[in-house]
Amino acid sequence: MTFRKIALAFLIIILGASCAHAKTKEPKYGQARQLTAEQAALVQKAVAREKVLIKAIKLRTPLVETYIQNTKPDLKLYAVPISDMYILSRVDFGKAFTDKPFEARSAKASDSKSGGKHNFFTGSFATMAGLSKALGLEKFTYQPNGFMQMMFIDPSGFDTQHYAFSFVRPEFLGAVRTWVYDVHPKVPGLGRFYGRVWIEDEDGNVVRFNGTYTGPTNSEDNSKYYFHFDSWRMNVQPGIWLPVAVYVEETERQEGNKTVGLKAQTHFWGYSLKLPTRESENVSVKVDDAVDKSDDSQDVSPLQASRIWVTQAENNVVDRLVEAGLVAPLNQGGYENKVLDQIVINLVVPNNLAFSDQLHTRVLLTDTIEATTVGNTILISKGLIDTLPNEVSIASVVAMELAHVAMGHHIDTRYAFNDRLLFPDESTFKRINMYHTDHDDADAAKKALEYLQNSMYKDQLPTAGLYYAQLVERGKVLKGLTTPKLGDSLLKPDGTAWMAELQKMAPKLNWDDLTQSPALPLGSWLKTDPWDDKVHMLNAKRYAPMNARDKMPFEVTPIFYKLQRYDVTRLDTPTAAATAAPATVVPPATAAPAGDQPAADQPAGGQPAGGQPAGDQPTADQPANTTPGAAGQSNPPADQPAAGDTNTTQQQPPASTPNPQ
Amino acid sequence: MLNYFLRIRKIVVPLISIVLAAGSLSARAQVVPAAAKSQFSVTVGALASAFQPDYDAAYNGKVVEASPFRLYGVGTYVDVKFSRWVQIEGEARWLRYNQFDQIHQDNYLIGPRIPIQRLRFWRATPYGKVLVGYAKMDLGYAYVPNVGFVFLGNGGFTDIAMGGGVDFKLTKRISARGDFEYQYYPKFIENTHLIPYGASVGVGYKIF
Numbered sequence: 101m102t103f104r105k106i107a108l109a110f111l112i113i114i115l116g117a118s119c120a121h122a123k124t125k126e127p128k129y130g131q132a133r134q135l136t137a138e139q140a141a142l143v144q145k146a147v148a149r150e151k152v153l154i155k156a157i158k159l160r161t162p163l164v165e166t167y168i169q170n171t172k173p174d175l176k177l178y179a180v181p182i183s184d185m186y187i188l189s190r191v192d193f194g195k196a197f198t199d200k201p202f203e204a205r206s207a208k209a210s211d212s213k214s215g216g217k218h219n220f221f222t223g224s225f226a227t228m229a230g231l232s233k234a235l236g237l238e239k240f241t242y243q244p245n246g247f248m249q250m251m252f253i254d255p256s257g258f259d260t261q262h263y264a265f266s267f268v269r270p271e272f273l274g275a276v277r278t279w280v281y282d283v284h285p286k287v288p289g290l291g292r293f294y295g296r297v298w299i300e301d302e303d304g305n306v307v308r309f310n311g312t313y314t315g316p317t318n319s320e321d322n323s324k325y326y327f328h329f330d331s332w333r334m335n336v337q338p339g340i341w342l343p344v345a346v347y348v349e350e351t352e353r354q355e356g357n358k359t360v361g362l363k364a365q366t367h368f369w370g371y372s373l374k375l376p377t378r379e380s381e382n383v384s385v386k387v388d389d390a391v392d393k394s395d396d397s398q399d400v401s402p403l404q405a406s407r408i409w410v411t412q413a414e415n416n417v418v419d420r421l422v423e424a425g426l427v428a429p430l431n432q433g434g435y436e437n438k439v440l441d442q443i444v445i446n447l448v449v450p451n452n453l454a455f456s457d458q459l460h461t462r463v464l465l466t467d468t469i470e471a472t473t474v475g476n477t478i479l480i481s482k483g484l485i486d487t488l489p490n491e492v493s494i495a496s497v498v499a500m501e502l503a504h505v506a507m508g509h510h511i512d513t514r515y516a517f518n519d520r521l522l523f524p525d526e527s528t529f530k531r532i533n534m535y536h537t538d539h540d541d542a543d544a545a546k547k548a549l550e551y552l553q554n555s556m557y558k559d560q561l562p563t564a565g566l567y568y569a570q571l572v573e574r575g576k577v578l579k580g581l582t583t584p585k586l587g588d589s590l591l592k593p594d595g596t597a598w599m600a601e602l603q604k605m606a607p608k609l610n611w612d613d614l615t616q617s618p619a620l621p622l623g624s625w626l627k628t629d630p631w632d633d634k635v636h637m638l639n640a641k642r643y644a645p646m647n648a649r650d651k652m653p654f655e656v657t658p659i660f661y662k663l664q665r666y667d668v669t670r671l672d673t674p675t676a677a678a679t680a681a682p683a684t685v686v687p688p689a690t691a692a693p694a695g696d697q698p699a700a701d702q703p704a705g706g707q708p709a710g711g712q713p714a715g716d717q718p719t720a721d722q723p724a725n726t727t728p729g730a731a732g733q734s735n736p737p738a739d740q741p742a743a744g745d746t747n748t749t750q751q752q753p754p755a756s757t758p759n760p761q
Numbered sequence: 762m763l764n765y766f767l768r769i770r771k772i773v774v775p776l777i778s779i780v781l782a783a784g785s786l787s788a789r790a791q792v793v794p795a796a797a798k799s800q801f802s803v804t805v806g807a808l809a810s811a812f813q814p815d816y817d818a819a820y821n822g823k824v825v826e827a828s829p830f831r832l833y834g835v836g837t838y839v840d841v842k843f844s845r846w847v848q849i850e851g852e853a854r855w856l857r858y859n860q861f862d863q864i865h866q867d868n869y870l871i872g873p874r875i876p877i878q879r880l881r882f883w884r885a886t887p888y889g890k891v892l893v894g895y896a897k898m899d900l901g902y903a904y905v906p907n908v909g910f911v912f913l914g915n916g917g918f919t920d921i922a923m924g925g926g927v928d929f930k931l932t933k934r935i936s937a938r939g940d941f942e943y944q945y946y947p948k949f950i951e952n953t954h955l956i957p958y959g960a961s962v963g964v965g966y967k968i969f
Binding site: 239240241242243245246247249250252254255256257289290291292293313315323324325326327348 | 791792793794795797845
């Protein structure tokens with residue numbers, strides 16, 4: 101009996117001591133400064149607007165794309181990527197804030213060394229990997245939901261009862277005046293925001309917040325990670341500010357004995373997804389004066405019928421992809437028409453390619469490096485375009501896709517039946533196979549080289565080759581970025597480039613050679629309108645790299661937006677003149693192979709001149725042609741054509757569109 | 762014996778409640794973490810135990826009296842930690858020393874253990890556990906009138922154990938443990954119950 105009493109007393113003491121100790125674990129923050137009545141009123145407004153935002157956002161199911169690069173310290177480049185992860189999901193705000201990931205497509209035959217056949221061992225490994233994941237045995241795993249939820253300050257408890265506010269200063273973010281507050285939780289708990297918020301001073305919307313969430317107070321529980329992040333919102337519609345992007349960075353995280361870092365970007369779009377419309381299907385045209393011309397209708401030959409059938413499949417697939425938020429809706433006069441279509445013409449005309457149907461170019465909205473064709477439509481991913489440094493490198497990608505079209509590597513016509521496209525958006529990668537076989541890719545690469553040799557780009561091919569050299573080098577570690585979701589990789593299964601011939605023409609990669617600009621950071625060229633998914637060119641100043649670190653090929657960079665209030669008078673323009681400005685992206689003009697001719701590296705212009713220089717007529721939403729100034733900075737007026745740019749030589753390709761060089 | 766169980770229930774039930782409440786409080790987060798590290802680990806260790814066997818052989822045909830002697834023994838344990846909240850403990854204990862009338866007990870138990878993270882302090886983590894398994898017991902000698910002392914043989918019994926303790930992390934891999942355990946044999950001989958209890962101290966090594 102005595103023994104039992106001692107044991108029980110021991111237990112009670114232990115539990116009591118633990119309780120007493122646990123009570124002292126309160127988070128420690130600086131003293132909150134007293135707010136004036138006006139400052140407090142704006143905070144109250146922000147709290148109310150945040151609740152409205154969360155209610156409004158629950159009605160939508162945007163896409164969320166998170167791309168993470170793990171980095172390690174590097175003496176020369178400060179930090180270099182060592183691995184990556186790409187996640188595309190659709191946000192489900194139904195019951196809780198969760199994400200539904202897009203299912204990966206089934207393996208292409210060349211994706212596995214076993215030739216796509218799953219033998220016992222590969223199946224077993226996959227099962228074991230799945231089991232390990234289910235049991236939580238994987239050493240370190242990113243949780244996409246955690247990145248997605250960085251769109252909120254606190255989805256259920258952002259108010260003055262739970263948070264203390266200290267006014268810092270007023271500040272302009274672009275054209276929007278904001279009041280800046282430091283915020284920290286008043287109560288302990290996991291996942292509460294602390295950091296800084298920017299509240300716009302008209303309606304009290306939080307337009308930016310920057311900080312992190314409270315982690316476990318118990319130092320021993322190191323299994324949960326909250327990272328530092330910078331979350332941005334945009335005025336996408338009158339009175340509506342919605343989350344658009346988050347930048348995450350942890351430069352020195354200890355993992356065992358290793359110092360590792362991470363950089364990530366999360367983007368949201370597809371807030372207002374709707375069915376695409378086609379001009380030819382516009383049934384609301386005036387029919388009062390219509391005349392029955394059925395007698396004039398021509399018969400359709402078998403070949404023509406086959407082509408129409410392919411076109412039907414093509415239209416179905418493209419429409420489905422637009423509906424799923426994976427392809428940008430066609431923006432008449434936008435990037436696709438002004439740049440990509442012009443490059444197509446620059447290749448088609450000198451090669452005498454006679455297509456019976458018009459070729460189209462569209463932008464896949466993913467950050468992955470991929471391209472493909474659907475019938476006569478060339479699809480190039482946003483990530484690929486963003487990292488291509490100049491027009492000739494874009495042309496090299498377009499040439500390969502053009503070859504696919506010309507060689508008849510058409511889309512599977514089963515998609516001409518609409519029922520095959522009735523599936524949840526998250527199954528798109530699995531249900532639509534848009535990649536080509538390795539054999540087709542090899543043929544297309546050969547043919548593409550011919551097209552390029554016959555085109556106006558023939559003298560600049562070594563510049564394009566640099567891109568492939570850099571892609572091969574970074575592709576070894578950036579598997580997530582270089583693995584296509586829908587289309588074709590630019591790399592063979594063995595890691596070499598399909599356009600290896602171009603790579604051979606290129607000089608050796610040299611980080612110290614600042615005239616070399618093999619590839620740009622992600623987000624260098626295009627921005628996606630989060631409301632309607634259209635893509636637009638960045639309207640940003642371009643900077644030349646001042647050292648090897650400024651090159652950042654294929655890397656994730658911080659995000660910064662110059663916010664604007666929604667302008668109801670410009671309904672056809674982007675909702676906010678947001679400018680994702682990679683810190684330093686642009687190589688100097690001397691990167692052009694032909695010498696100091698910046699125009700040589702510019703994407704083509706808006707004139708369908710078939711290889712004719714289109715003059716230097718940058719469009720309003722595109723950065724003008726630039727020549728680095730004395731300080732390595734080019735400063736074209738944002739909306740002003742660089743018509744007088746004397747550095748643009750007449751022998752160069754069309755130069756009406758932006759140039760990162 | 763029933764009274765005995767009712768008395769320990771007053772302790773065990775609140776203990777389990779505390780464990781569950783602590784777990785649910787800690788699991789709640791305003792925003793989910795962006796990454797998680799696996800907490801999978803396996804720790805093996807050795808125990809030294811002192812137990813009150815709650816059995817004094819049968820005397821005059823009556824079973825069960827508290828033993829006048831405590832049994833001492835050694836044991837081993839394995840903790841498999843899948844996550845902060847999902848952990849399994851397996852233990853084997855052989856109580857062979859200080860026997861009274863050759864009575865001794867062996868336990869082979871397995872079951873969930875729940876660390877009470879909210880009550881952690883310094884390097885110590887309290888925990889609660891519920892184990893089930895098998896107990897093997899030599900029943901010792903009984904005095905039978907006109908016959909004398911008769912060896913009662915041995916038996917195997919279902920064993921349910923509830924308890925708790927504290928793990929002290931000494932180094933990255935080595936930990937010490939203080940553990941208290943009530944065991945319950947729901948079907949002991951002659952439809953009775955047995956409630957041995959005892960304490961253990963041990964040292965563990967985290968294999969991975």
